[in-house]
Amino acid sequence: MSIITVKSSLTGNSYQYVDNGDPKSGTAKDVYFSPDRKYVVAIFKEKQDFNQKERLTKIVTKYLHQIENKEAGKYYLDEIYRWPTDIIESNNKVGIIVPIYNSKFFFSKGYSSSDLIKGEEKNGKWFAAAKFRNRQFPLSLDQTELGRWLNYFQIGVNLARGVKKMHQMGLSHSDLSYNNVLIDPSTGSACMIDLDGLVVPGIFQAEVIGTADFIAPEVLATKHLDKTDPARKLPNRLTDLHALACLIYMYLLHRHPLKGGKVHDLDTEKDDLLSMGEKALFIEHPTDLSNRPKLNQVSKWDTYWADVNKIPYTITGPYLKALFDKAFIDGLHHPMQRPTAEEWEIALLKTTDLMQQCSNIYCEQKWYVFDNTSIPKCPFCGTSHKGTLPILDLYYQFQPSVWKPENHRLMVYNNQYLFQWHVDRNVIRNEKLTAEQKVPVGYFTFHEGKWVLVNQKLTSLVDKTEEKEIPIGSMVELTHGKKLLLSKEDGGRVILVTLANQ
Known part of the structure; x- marks a missing residue:
């Protein structure tokens, strides 16, 4: 194990990282911790060209300063983003300095049955999937890690604010998914990570088309075209809005809004491409029921949340129902009609004002949205309000x-x-x-x-x-x-x- 010192040509600052020969390795970067664990040094595996370096420079200077110097800058940098703060070079490779994640974004318990993932990052996908909430699933998460339903609305608010701020600065994320969001359901916190690939329209194009499950239908439907073809759709502000809607839906309902029972092609790869791209259809479309999840085809661990008749999206209340309709019906194939991040923020906050506590002490969700009926009841456990x-x-x-x-x-x-x-x-x-x-x-x-x-x-x-x-x-x-x-x-x-x- 050795401690390596590196220097920034931008600021002249020196940084140190611990090299034990086994860094945390992602798709694009190797990540090393500083000796005091206050920041990480993330070194790109591939050589960065002039444009990529220019993008990173803008991210750690112009855009960082734009956040720091505006109202609520501290909230964004402490709570919502892990924003890169400097660039270094090490062994002819480029790296970035990123503040360490808050300790709440690491599992304190992990699985209910073992400590296998204790100390691991709380990647958002753990909380989007239904099976990890099912107590019968061998690798279910400990109840203390899951939070209450109300907390997932605050997670949505934080994500919406993060996207709103980027869009206000003229940036787009381009690869928003549960893989680059850490969440802590017990406090309702959310933090966006891996922010070195932001798209600056007209200057830096997206380098990836996104992560499966979150790629907008128009991007998938045109991905076979050449990048220079004017009909080719690349990630941008409007594709972020599709990914944001998917994340909010998945955190509240633990199922994917487009992955239902409809088969378009017997070739699985082609079927995936069609069902998420050109032929994408909301699983809860009010008039076209052909993509409803078939409960005999889903995993037994997922059936509770997959049943759209028992747990329909309307349980999220009138404000969110209207936005899910805009996102997955009106705007699914017409990107300009998708709700903005600020619309999501406002609707989520107004919905928290409609919340009621469930009187059943054994109810796992603990909260529900008032359904405007004369005798309201919890949709999760069926307990009537007393x-x-x-x-x-x-x-x-x-x-x-x-x-x-x-x-x-x-x-x-x-x-x-x-x-x-x-x-x-x-x-x-x-x-x-x-x-x-x-x-x-x-x-x-x-x-x-x-x-x-x-x-x-x-x-x-x-x-x-x-x-x-x-x-x-x-x-x-x-x-x-x-x-x-x-x-x-x-x-x-x-x-x-x-x-x-x-």
């Missing part, structure tokens, strides 16, 4: 004395919080929120047989039904038809209470 259920619909002032529904509602459960972004239309729930804006302004609780809102910080909370102020430190009962003005400030919303399940 007791009354307050539903708060948000209204905004369209013009003086005219209030319109926001198409946004907040479901109440015991110790659910009310935040500034619910109260004030001018506070947008995104990565730019300040620490102060993340502090709850009130909370809901079931007190002496009644649902109440406890005012913690709202200076102008008014019960419009009773026309009386609700001072800080006091509470107001949530009764059917009650109207509450959350703030008298410009942008302040009104909530209308509906009591379901009475």
Whole structure:
């Protein structure tokens, strides 16, 4: 074992790595740890040409500085990306310096039956597949590693933000898949890795067409054409949006949106190409049922999640259903119609406001999206909601004395919080929120047989039904038809209470 020192010609900085003769080896790079394990040195196996070096230089200078110097830069660099920070040369080969992954992205337990993958990276594919969640599967993951269903919505939010930021900078990922995303379901965290192949339109083309399962249909359908053929479709911003939709669908429903029971060709290779490319069809298409998964053809470990009749995509709620339709019906073969990353972010966040806790302590998912029925029940275990259920619909002032529904509602459960972004239309729930804006302004609780809102910080909370102020430190009962003005400030919303399940 030896410690090698290398230098950057860009910054003049020196770096060290430990060479034990057995680096972590990927497709394109060999990865070595620094002695203090604060960063890795990833050395490309192939010689990098001028264009490739130029791309890497731009990534570690121009684009890194663009993230650092903008709002929420720290959030992106600490939480969402493992962004390369420098370039080195070692034995005539080019390498990059990348900060080490956060410890939460390594398995602390791994399999429920053995420690075989303890300490390994939490590659996203472990959590997209159904079989690793099935307790009967010999290599199922330990329950502590799987997180709750609610956490996968936050994972989706983080991925959507990561793609949104790249697209805002004029970059595209080109190979977004579960292989270059690490996730931690127990905290809802997600981190994009392998960011040295980003596409800069007009300057650096994609070097790969992507990873199977995540390649957009138009890329697969034209991959036989020459790269110079104008009809050839290469990875770009719109193909990222297909991959993002696939990832979100797979993390929430643990099945692939296009891999169903329809056979296009008896030659497996040709069939794969058609079913994911030219003939791609959403497995839950509402009118063309020909690609529904056939349960007698899927692995016995996957049948629970593969059953689209028992666990349909509609359980993800109305906002996400609309986007899955846009992604896998309207936009599947018409890339311009795919939802943007920001649309996914907004829909995922609004859906978390529709969440209910399942009262069944043995339910593996623990949470579900309110289904707008009079007697809601958990789609995973079938447990019906017990007791009354307050539903708060948000209204905004369209013009003086005219209030319109926001198409946004907040479901109440015991110790659910009310935040500034619910109260004030001018506070947008995104990565730019300040620490102060993340502090709850009130909370809901079931007190002496009644649902109440406890005012913690709202200076102008008014019960419009009773026309009386609700001072800080006091509470107001949530009764059917009650109207509450959350703030008298410009942008302040009104909530209308509906009591379901009475």
